Amino acid sequence: MKSYFSELFRGAWSLILGLKVTIKAMFSPIVTCQYPREKLEITPNYRGHIDLVKFADTGTHKCISCGSCMRECPSDCIVVEGEKREGVKGKVCVVFNLDFTKCSLCGACVEVCPTKTLDYSNDYELAGYERANFHFDLLKRVEERE
Incomplete structure (x- = not known):
């Protein structure tokens, strides 16, 4: 019985830590460029063809x-x-x-x-x-x- 509650507590703690990371990322500023709709500014050092x-x-x-x-x-x-x-x-x-x-x-x-x-x-x-x-x-x- 003791091992059951210990495993239950470890699983809940793992879930809380994972949700903490997810919630932190959800409220951080967006760094992703939505490519087809947004274009990135090209650096002058870019070497295309x-x-x-x-x-x-x-x-x-x-x-x-x-x-x-x-x-x-x-x-x-x-x-x-x-x-x-x-x-x-x-x-x-x-x-x-x-x-x-x-x-x-x-x-x-x-x-x-x-x-x-x-x-x-x-x-x-x-x-x-x-x-x-x-x-x-x-x-x-x-x-x-x-």
Whole structure:
């Protein structure tokens, strides 16, 4: 009989301690972000995939199609092609593709760019069911950007 009440008391004490933790958490401030409805503020140090920078003075990128980013990339995920157009000094970039499935986010392409036209994107909601969703045409993205 004594062991019955002792076990009953231990069980009730355990229940009280558990409820104490639950009630304390219930009245503490909320730290969870309700993701689809709320968006987190992204830190400036966030390194997403690379993106072409749209400069305000020209309204477009300043890529000269030198190919240094393509040569420097250890993952071989960047394709840059340019062509010489009549009346334009230097090459004009016509193809700038990124295969983000291969990218290791090392940042070598951003560091080696002579015109500083490459930077990291702030996109953090990348999800998809196919690999084709992660093949980016960066020229098309810079044209679509406001």
